[in-house]
Amino acid sequence: MTPVREREMFDVWQTQPGTLSGRFLRRFWYPIYRSQDLPAGRAVPVEVLSEKFTLYRGDGGAAHIMAFRCAHRGTQLSTGWVEDDCLRCMYHGWKYDASGQCVEQPGEDAGFAAKMRIASYPTEEYLGLVFGYFGDGEPPPLQRHPDFEAEGIVDLELPEFWPCNFFNRVDNACDIGHVAFTHLEAIHRERQTTGRQRDYGRTWECEETNYGVSTKVMVSGQAPEYFHYHMPVANQNSEGASLHRGGLDRRGSRNRRISWRVPVNDSNTVSFSANLLQLTQAEYKDYQERRRQVAKVSPEAFGVAILAGKLRERDLDDRVPRPALFSVEDYVTQVGQGPIAPRENDHLGKVDHGVILLRKIWERELRALAEGRPLKEWTAKAPGD
Numbered sequence: 001m002t003p004v005r006e007r008e009m010f011d012v013w014q015t016q017p018g019t020l021s022g023r024f025l026r027r028f029w030y031p032i033y034r035s036q037d038l039p040a041g042r043a044v045p046v047e048v049l050s051e052k053f054t055l056y057r058g059d060g061g062a063a064h065i066m067a068f069r070c071a072h073r074g075t076q077l078s079t080g081w082v083e084d085d086c087l088r089c090m091y092h093g094w095k096y097d098a099s100g101q102c103v104e105q106p107g108e109d110a111g112f113a114a115k116m117r118i119a120s121y122p123t124e125e126y127l128g129l130v131f132g133y134f135g136d137g138e139p140p141p142l143q144r145h146p147d148f149e150a151e152g153i154v155d156l157e158l159p160e161f162w163p164c165n166f167f168n169r170v171d172n173a174c175d176i177g178h179v180a181f182t183h184l185e186a187i188h189r190e191r192q193t194t195g196r197q198r199d200y201g202r203t204w205e206c207e208e209t210n211y212g213v214s215t216k217v218m219v220s221g222q223a224p225e226y227f228h229y230h231m232p233v234a235n236q237n238s239e240g241a242s243l244h245r246g247g248l249d250r251r252g253s254r255n256r257r258i259s260w261r262v263p264v265n266d267s268n269t270v271s272f273s274a275n276l277l278q279l280t281q282a283e284y285k286d287y288q289e290r291r292r293q294v295a296k297v298s299p300e301a302f303g304v305a306i307l308a309g310k311l312r313e314r315d316l317d318d319r320v321p322r323p324a325l326f327s328v329e330d331y332v333t334q335v336g337q338g339p340i341a342p343r344e345n346d347h348l349g350k351v352d353h354g355v356i357l358l359r360k361i362w363e364r365e366l367r368a369l370a371e372g373r374p375l376k377e378w379t380a381k382a383p384g385d
Contacts, residue, residue, distance in 0.1 A: 012362050013165040013340045015263040016050040024369050025049055026135035028232055029142050030262050031272040033130040034156050038063060043087060045078040049134055050265040053121065054078045058085035063125060064098040065132045067118040071102065127274050128156050143211075146383045147236070147256055152278045155287075158295060160271040160327075161264070166233060168334045168341050169261040169269055173229040174213050174354030176204040182333050185313055186326045206354040208361060211381040215354055228385075229358065231378045233261045267339040290321075297324040303331030 014021040032046050033055055043056035045068065052068035054077040062085060070077050070089040080090040086103065088095040094116070095104035102116035122133040124142050133139035148154065162169070172178065180187075180202065204217045212229040228236040236258040259273040279287060297320050305311040306328070313332065316325060348356055368375050 012343075012359075012366065013167045013266060015166070015266055020366055020370055022049060024366055024375075025232060025263065027140070027375070028135075029124070029131045029133045029139065030233070031129035031260050032065075032132050032262065033063075034159065034272070035063070035125050035128050035130055036156070038130060041082045043078045043080060043082055045076060047264050048132065049263050051134065053132070053134075054087065055130065055132075056082055056087050058082060058098065060085055062098070063123050063130050065121040065123050066096065066098075066100050067120070069118075070094055071116050071118050072105075128154055129272055129274070143230070143378070144380050145230075145234075145236070145258060146380060148258060148274060148276045150276065150383070152276045153284055155275045155277055155284075155291075157273040157275070157291075160273070160299075162269050162271070162300065162331060162335055163267060163339060164269060164335045164337065165266055165340045166261050166263040166269040168337050169271070170229075170233055170235075171341070171343075171355060171358065172330070172334060173227075173235040174206050174215050174358045175352070176202065176215060176217055176227075176354060177351035178333065182329045183326060185316075186322055186329060189322045189325065204354065206357050208357065209381070209385070210379045212378065213354070213358055213361070214385070228381055230258075230381065231361070233263070235259050235261070236381075294321045294324045297321060299324055299327035299331050302328045303335060306332050307336055 011019070012021050015025060016022045017026075026049065030048055032048050032053075033044070038044065038055065038057045040057050040059050040061055043054060046053050046055045046065075054066050054068055055063065056066075056078070057063045059082060064085075064087075066077070066087070068076065068078075070080075070091060072089065072094050073091055075089060075091040077087060077089055077096075081088045083095065086095050086097050088104075093104070093106040094102055094113075096118060097103050098120065100118040100120035102113040102118075105113045105116075122139045124131045126142060126144070127148055131142055133142075202217060202219050204215055206213055206215045209228075212231045212234075215227040215229070217225040217227065230236065236256070256276040257273060259271050262270050262272065264270050277284065277287065302311065302313075302316065302320065306313055313325075313328065316328070320328070343359075365375050
């Protein structure tokens with residue numbers, strides 16, 4: 001076995017096939033689409049981990065993922081037609097079943113189709129999302145999240161596309177130190193306070209778990225809050241994290257939220273967020289209306305203007321709802337690091353102990369993969385952990 005070079009440990013941002021981090025990332029399942037956005041008979045193009053694919057739902061209701069292009073002349077398969085559980089290319093009518101096997105070629109000898117097969121990928125639906133597995137060989141079981149299988153309403157937010165590497169977002173998962181500064185304006189609006197006072201009374205502890213990292217946040221006189229990072233890209237907020245974009249239920253114990261930061265390619269990330277709400281139908285209707293008001297605001301548009309120096313966050317008025325403002329603040333700091341943050345230039349201190357732990361886990365796992373040693377087997381978080 002050849003020891004991995006030290007610099008390679010910082011290349012966690014790489015998502016392409018064949019790279020060290022890209023190989024590691026392909027050992028996990030990823031949400032790639034909301035189930036509600038993919039009706040039967042629909043085919044769409046998707047990009048995940050710097051590769052393009054075709055996602056479609058057969059007439060019978062099952063979702064499938066296969067190669068992006070037809071084997072005949074390379075045109076984009078998502079422009080074709082769904083027929084039963086198959087997909088037909090619009091160029092010359094080659095037809096593929098869900099396994100990627102070509103089953104029909106108009107005008108060709110019967111035996112030709114049997115020789116043609118394109119790639120297909122394991123697909124499952126869970127918590128209202130279509131998940132895909134893009135690695136080699138038999139996939140591991142889809143990682144489940146029992147906290148979100150409890151009684152309640154699973155409510156999905158709109159997918160959120162940001163022009164930065166997935167690790168810009170993942171690196172923030174265990175970073176509690178940023179809250180008192182990055183989210184100062186949103187906190188003031190939540191507490192209806194003014195001025196530049198910051199909350200320094202918060203302390204936190206991070207520890208590695210069977211699923212990733214658990215972060216315990218403590219404020220004097222209050223019950224601890226817990227945040228959970230699930231390897232490799234999911235971040236679960238503490239119950240009652242009502243400052244976030246989806247957290248509109250002020251009775252916070254009734255809201256749970258999990259977000260997957262899915263790599264589109266090296267410079268772009270899409271987030272899929274699910275909320276579990278214990279609400280009556282009347283309360284849920286009111287929640288949806290407040291969510292619609294938040295959705296009218298584009299955190300990206302304001303974030304771009306702030307990063308360009310054309311706007312200051314404190315100048316945003318009440319037409320920007322507090323949950324949307326929280327996302328603006330995250331956009332500015334995470335996208336503001338650049339499409340791919342140069343982490344080798346970081347100078348980490350005591351407040352960064354969660355960030356340091358998360359990076360050490362990634363370095364350990366990438367080193368093990370590079371040297372052919374066993375990797376840790378990550379399991380689901382048990383309810384209440």
